[in-house]
Amino acid sequence: MEAIKKVLDKVLSTICVVLFGALVILVTWQVFTRLVLNDPSAISEELAKYCFVWLVLFGAAFVFGENGHMRIEFIQDALPVKLKMGTQIFIELSIIVFSALVLLSGGLTITKLAWTQMSAALQIPVGYLYAAMPISGLFIIFYCVYNIYIISKTKKPLEIVD
Template sequence: MEIAKKSLDKILEYVCISLFGALVILVTWQVVTRFILNNPSSITEELAKYCFVWLVLFGAAYVFGENGHMRIEFVQDAMPKKMKILAQVFIELSIIAFAGAVMLVGGFAGVQMAWTQMSAALQIPVGVLYTAMPISACFIVFYSLYNIFTVIKTREPLEID
């Protein structure tokens, strides 16, 4: 499971870096075409929107993998060790429930509804944009299962970044 996590971490790192680089290039070109050439490119605007959505969702999944998401720590810090472990498992189960119900199930429903709708500039299904949600949900569920596995295996609370 450790190898799968490290591999997924690397994949998400490279995907996020690539998406961010593409986003910078697309937005720069959009600014050039809009203000210098006085002929804005609608294709780069739509591609930038797609890159941004995918970057945010995959970046969020990566943050879950690094255990760097927001949490209220002062309550958990006041607990004894066994309660901290139980609290972390409960938190991870809550994350799995949310990611599974809202992001995975709801994301698939959104993809299905939007698959027949075509984007204005690119003429590709809008469902392509929405596929980022169920994919990132799968990554978040994997990371949460990994965290539960790690806490139970080591019998130690996870270090919080």
């Protein structure tokens, strides 16, 4: 399980770096064509939108893998170790339920609905845009299961990344 996490971390970080670089290039090109050439590029605008959505969702999954997502720590820090572990497991289970219902199930539904709709500039199915939801949902669920595994294995609460 730890080997899968390391590979997934590497893949997600690489994807995020590539998407961020592409986003910077696309937005720079969009600004250049709009302000200098007076002829905005519709293709770069739509590609930037796709890159941004995928970057946000995959970046969120990556942050879950690093255990660096936002949380209110002062309550959890005041708890005894066993209760802290139980709280962390409850939080991970809550995130699994949310990810399964909203990102995975809802994402699959909206992706199916949008698959027949074509994007204006790129003329590709809009479903590609929404496909990031169920994929990132799977990644988040994996990371939550992994965190529960680590808590159970080490019998210690997870270390919080600041």
